[in-house]
Amino acid sequence: MNLHGTAQIGQNHHLWIGGTDTVELAKKYGTPLYLYDVSLIKNRARGFKRAFQEKGVGFQVAYASKAFSSIAMFQLIEQEGLSLDVVSGGELFTALQAEFPAERIHFHGNNKSYEELEFALNAGVGCIVVDNFFEISLLKMISSKLDKKVNILLRLTPGIEAHTHDYIITGQEDSKFGFDLGNGQADKALEDVLAFEGFRVLGIHCHIGSQIFETEGFTLAIEKLFSHFKKWEESFKYFPEVVNLGGGFGIQYTSEDTPLAPEQYVTAMIDEVGKQMRRFEGRDLPELWIEPGRSLVGDAGTTIYSIGSQKEIEGVRHYVSVDGGMTDNIRPALYQAKYEAYVANKMNEKPAQTVSIAGKCCESGDMLIWDIDLPIVTDNDYLAVSCTGAYGYSMASNYNRIQRPAVVFVENGEEQLVVKRETYEDLIKNDIPLKTNVFV
Ligand SMILES: Cc1ncc(COP(=O)(O)O)c(C=O)c1O
Numbered sequence: 407m408n409l410h411g412t413a414q415i416g417q418n419h420h421l422w423i424g425g426t427d428t429v430e431l432a433k434k435y436g437t438p439l440y441l442y443d444v445s446l447i448k449n450r451a452r453g454f455k456r457a458f459q460e461k462g463v464g465f466q467v468a469y470a471s472k473a474f475s476s477i478a479m480f481q482l483i484e485q486e487g488l489s490l491d492v493v494s495g496g497e498l499f500t501a502l503q504a505e506f507p508a509e510r511i512h513f514h515g516n517n518k519s520y521e522e523l524e525f526a527l528n529a530g531v532g533c534i535v536v537d538n539f540f541e542i543s544l545l546k547m548i549s550s551k552l553d554k555k556v557n558i559l560l561r562l563t564p565g566i567e568a569h570t571h572d573y574i575i576t577g578q579e580d581s582k583f584g585f586d587l588g589n590g591q592a593d594k595a596l597e598d599v600l601a602f603e604g605f606r607v608l609g610i611h612c613h614i615g616s617q618i619f620e621t622e623g624f625t626l627a628i629e630k631l632f633s634h635f636k637k638w639e640e641s642f643k644y645f646p647e648v649v650n651l652g653g654g655f656g657i658q659y660t661s662e663d664t665p666l667a668p669e670q671y672v673t674a675m676i677d678e679v680g681k682q683m684r685r686f687e688g689r690d691l692p693e694l695w696i697e698p699g700r701s702l703v704g705d706a707g708t709t710i711y712s713i714g715s716q717k718e719i720e721g722v723r724h725y726v727s728v729d730g731g732m733t734d735n736i737r738p739a740l741y742q743a744k745y746e747a748y749v750a751n752k753m754n755e756k757p758a759q760t761v762s763i764a765g766k767c768c769e770s771g772d773m774l775i776w777d778i779d780l781p782i783v784t785d786n787d788y789l790a791v792s793c794t795g796a797y798g799y800s801m802a803s804n805y806n807r808i809q810r811p812a813v814v815f816v817e818n819g820e821e822q823l824v825v826k827r828e829t830y831e832d833l834i835k836n837d838i839p840l841k842t843n844v845f846v
């Protein structure tokens with residue numbers, strides 16, 4: 407059993423998180439229920455900041471809000487003094503509704519629309535992470551129209567793609583994101599943006615992947631970037647004030663995962679940048695920005711389900727179905743992601759069977775966990791799936807017209823509902839019945 411953050415077994419043999427009994431919360435708010443361990447999120451946020459502060463480096467830690475966004479989440483991030491990475495008008499709108507300071511918002515995306523960019527600039531976002539030539543032309547138009555100077559970072563693709571345990575280097579990376587370093591796109595983009603007086607070219611951005619367990623991919627990317635900066639210094643007399651190294655720091659979903667402590671990634675990055683700076687005599691270290699998503703909220707999230715039907719196929723498989731599934735967590739179906747789970751009201755009982763946890767959607771692939779050892783369970787029991795805080799709720803859908811779950815924050819014995827469970831009425835609120843006799 408690998409309990410995260412404040413999760414522990416209570417005297418009543420229930421799973422407790424943030425000083426609250428998850429079984430009581432499930433009864434009160436219904437299931438499926440997303441619970442977030444607020445102390446864990448705060449500790450992570452502070453840990454990232456501390457890693458920079460200890461090295462005396464200028465920094466911003468921007469929460470990659472695609473991992474989980476809601477007004478309450480943005481308020482928490484603001485309270486912790488982090489910045490925010492948004493990738494759509496919707497995320498930006500939510501952040502502004504949460505009164506998140508616009509100047510600490512960074513706007514990402516490979517296909518931002520004219521309207522989204524205009525919205526962002528009118529709101530006064532801190533910077534636009536420019537992804538492609540089309541976006542440069544849109545931004546020039548909007549900057550001229552609004553007569554506004556735009557802070558930009560250029561998103562670069564360094565030709566390194568990191569996956570969990572390894573990283574591959576490709577000559578010319580096949581990615582929809584960013585300007586390629588290897589084929590001259592990045593140079594052309596820089597020349598273009600430097601020549602436009604409506605832009606303040608703060609620096610560059612680079613993100614190499616997600617759920618990364620080693621520092622090598624990051625240090626290799628830094629080495630490639632800084633070699634390129636040497637060329638830029640010569641050709642364009644340009645050196646970035648800001649280097650944003652993205653997110654991607656791994657977390658431990660199951661005992662198979664062996665991530666580093668989040669701060670270790672940061673320390674390795676800072677050390678490598680320091681090493682690379684020896685090539686640039688007289689230059690100040692650029693400000694270093696990062697964008698953690700998963701590592702801020704992933705293991706802070708737990709989903710509580712009610713157990714329902716069971717089907718045993720002798721010698722084949724024992725299915726235990728829960729009242730959610732791919733609609734609240736698509737990661738197992740989409741990425742074959744693995745999770746651990748506990749019976750939240752029987753934390754003292756020993757495993758007695760190997761079962762597979764099925765969702766309730768009309769899809770054979772709607773499985774949350776293929777093989778897990780659990781105590782004997784009945785329809786009075788609650789299943790807690792841990793580490794669901796990142797890309798769970800945020801990728802939830804209404805497939806099969808299933809309502810999205812409620813989300814509750816817990817800390818120090820306090821709880822707060824931060825996202826209501828959708829109702830049947832919510833599911834049809836945008837439907838328009840046929841009114842004429844044209845179609846009926
Ligand atoms: C540009 C960018 N920044 C940050 C992140 C956050 O990544 P993670 O949640 O793995 O930290 C992502 C997602 O991979 C991303 O695409």
Ligand SMILES: N[C@@H](CCCC[NH3+])C(=O)O
Nearest residue numbers: 472616617737741796797
């Ligand atoms: N959604 C993915 C990660 C994508 C990261 C965004 N660039 C996941 O659940 O792991």
